[in-house]
Amino acid sequence: MKKILLSILSLCTLSAIGQSDNITTQLYDTYENYKESSIGKRRIKRTDIQPLIDKLATNDKFKVNTAGTSIGGRDLSLISIGTGDTNVFLWSQMHGNEPTATQAIFDILNFFDSADFKKEKEAILANLTVHFLPMLNPDGAELYQRRNLLGIDINRDALRLQSPESQTLKRVRDSLNADFGFNLHDQSTYYNAERTDKPATISYLAPAYNYEKDINETRGNAMKIIVFMNDILQKYAPGQVGRYNDDFEPRAFGDNIQKWGTSTILIESGGFPEDIEKQEIRKLNYTSILSAIYTIAQKSYESINIEEYEKIPENDRKLFDLKIVGANYELLGNTYTIDLGMNQIEVDYPDHNSFWYSSRILDQGDLSTYYGYETLDATGYTITQAKVYPKTLNTFSEVENLNFNDLLKQGYGYIRLSKFPAKHINSPFPVHLIGAKYIIPELNLMPGINPTFFLEKDGVIEYAVINGFLVDLKKSDIQVPNGMIFR
Numbered sequence: 428m429k430k431i432l433l434s435i436l437s438l439c440t441l442s443a444i445g446q447s448d449n450i451t452t453q454l455y456d457t458y459e460n461y462k463e464s465s466i467g468k469r470r471i472k473r474t475d476i477q478p479l480i481d482k483l484a485t486n487d488k489f490k491v492n493t494a495g496t497s498i499g500g501r502d503l504s505l506i507s508i509g510t511g512d513t514n515v516f517l518w519s520q521m522h523g524n525e526p527t528a529t530q531a532i533f534d535i536l537n538f539f540d541s542a543d544f545k546k547e548k549e550a551i552l553a554n555l556t557v558h559f560l561p562m563l564n565p566d567g568a569e570l571y572q573r574r575n576l577l578g579i580d581i582n583r584d585a586l587r588l589q590s591p592e593s594q595t596l597k598r599v600r601d602s603l604n605a606d607f608g609f610n611l612h613d614q615s616t617y618y619n620a621e622r623t624d625k626p627a628t629i630s631y632l633a634p635a636y637n638y639e640k641d642i643n644e645t646r647g648n649a650m651k652i653i654v655f656m657n658d659i660l661q662k663y664a665p666g667q668v669g670r671y672n673d674d675f676e677p678r679a680f681g682d683n684i685q686k687w688g689t690s691t692i693l694i695e696s697g698g699f700p701e702d703i704e705k706q707e708i709r710k711l712n713y714t715s716i717l718s719a720i721y722t723i724a725q726k727s728y729e730s731i732n733i734e735e736y737e738k739i740p741e742n743d744r745k746l747f748d749l750k751i752v753g754a755n756y757e758l759l760g761n762t763y764t765i766d767l768g769m770n771q772i773e774v775d776y777p778d779h780n781s782f783w784y785s786s787r788i789l790d791q792g793d794l795s796t797y798y799g800y801e802t803l804d805a806t807g808y809t810i811t812q813a814k815v816y817p818k819t820l821n822t823f824s825e826v827e828n829l830n831f832n833d834l835l836k837q838g839y840g841y842i843r844l845s846k847f848p849a850k851h852i853n854s855p856f857p858v859h860l861i862g863a864k865y866i867i868p869e870l871n872l873m874p875g876i877n878p879t880f881f882l883e884k885d886g887v888i889e890y891a892v893i894n895g896f897l898v899d900l901k902k903s904d905i906q907v908p909n910g911m912i913f914r
């Protein structure tokens with residue numbers, strides 16, 4: 428009996444989702460028409476979005492207000508559209524290095540400004556008023572860092588309200604008394620959907636509003652919207668959705684905004700294979716958030732069964748950028764079998780507009796419960812130390828003229844230079860550069876070191892790992908964005 432009831436309930440869920448299926452497909456397929464092309468990489472600043480906001484301010488369709496100012500004196504803008512009684516409030520980038528949804532918001536604004544999707548837009552704008560507060564932490568964005576200039580995490584300031592950014596968020600929420608809130612973040616790319624090798628491309632949470640994790644109508648509605656969006660994402664990123672732990676955090680905004688009566692949906696943009704600048708994830712944000720806005724306008728989410736929420740796999744953090752499995756490692760006369768997990772870690776250039784990589788071994792041993800964006804089965808291969816090229820070179824252009832594939836095949840991972848131009852902080856080559864007196868340490872695999880070694884089988888070097896990037900030496904292309912400089 429219970430089984431029959433459940434299947435009827437899930438049918439209701441399916442029909443609510445089915446109604447919007449068409450529009451979702453169309454939104455995804457026509458995305459390029461609305462993509463705001465001026466902000467195409469993660470390191471965006473307030474000055475990058477200012478011209479977009481200025482343009483919206485001259486457009487009758489939108490209301491643009493300065494809702495507050497950051498500690499560093501940068502404006503916090505609120506952009507509103509629609510005439511409906513239901514208020515939907517979206518805010519992004521309260522953590523400065525989490526820009527994916529900020530970009531998606533400007534795509535959504537372009538969509539609202541266009542002449543297309545007339546029927547759907549009329550339904551949205553008659554029933555809803557939609558408010559956007561993109562880049563809540565512009566000072567953090569300037570430095571591409573999580574925290575604001577006070578050095579605090581705005582998401583732990585919902586009670587004390589010391590930061591003007593927090594005060595602005597609270598004031599806007601209260602003045603709108605929004606029915607729905609979208610709390611838009613990025614998460615580490617190393618999250619995966621529990622017990623799978625799938626990255627958590629998007630993770631959701633309907634935050635708890637008390638320690639008991641009760642579900643009232645406010646939180647229940649957030650869960651329904653999440654079930655709706657999860658169903659959309661399964662089509663474009665199957666298995667790549669995670670659900671955050673819902674332990675109550677009394678200082679966080681999501682938890683408090685839920686408590687204050689706004690159905691709050693936390694969206695975290697994670698990783699997607701070969702999407703370094705997260706532009707595919709941005710598109711998934713655009714498609715799923717716009718579809719959610721449409722379902723809120725039509726109230727079609729109401730029949731969704733919240734039990735489906737608990738079925739979304741939990742978020743786990745078991746991904747590496749590169750995982751090497753089952754290699755032989757010789758130490759003090761014995762041979763051991765070892766897995767290696769390593770991450771390609773970004774380091775910003777001083778202007779925070781771009782970055783380079785300084786990779787690290789994160790873990791080693793039996794890593795059979797972990798996964799990699801890239802995985803190499805190294806069974807039968809032996810890890811060998813990278814050597815220093817015997818000839819000392821004088822200039823970068825001398826290095827440039829080397830045949831790196833040949834060099835790596837011979838086991839050379841380091842080039843000695845007699846002197847360095849001061850401006851270089853990393854090696855633009857797929858090898859490391861070392862100073863005249865630098866002595867490379869003996870290879871001693873350990874979490875924390877830069878992953879640089881070769882994999883050899885029957886006396887032949889077949890793979891190189893340079894700065895945590897795998898090179899298959901049977902192929903001619905070498906995809907190592909940069910090496911290190913050790914002076």
Ligand SMILES: [Zn+2]
Binds near residue numbers: 521525612613
């Ligand atoms: Zn965040």
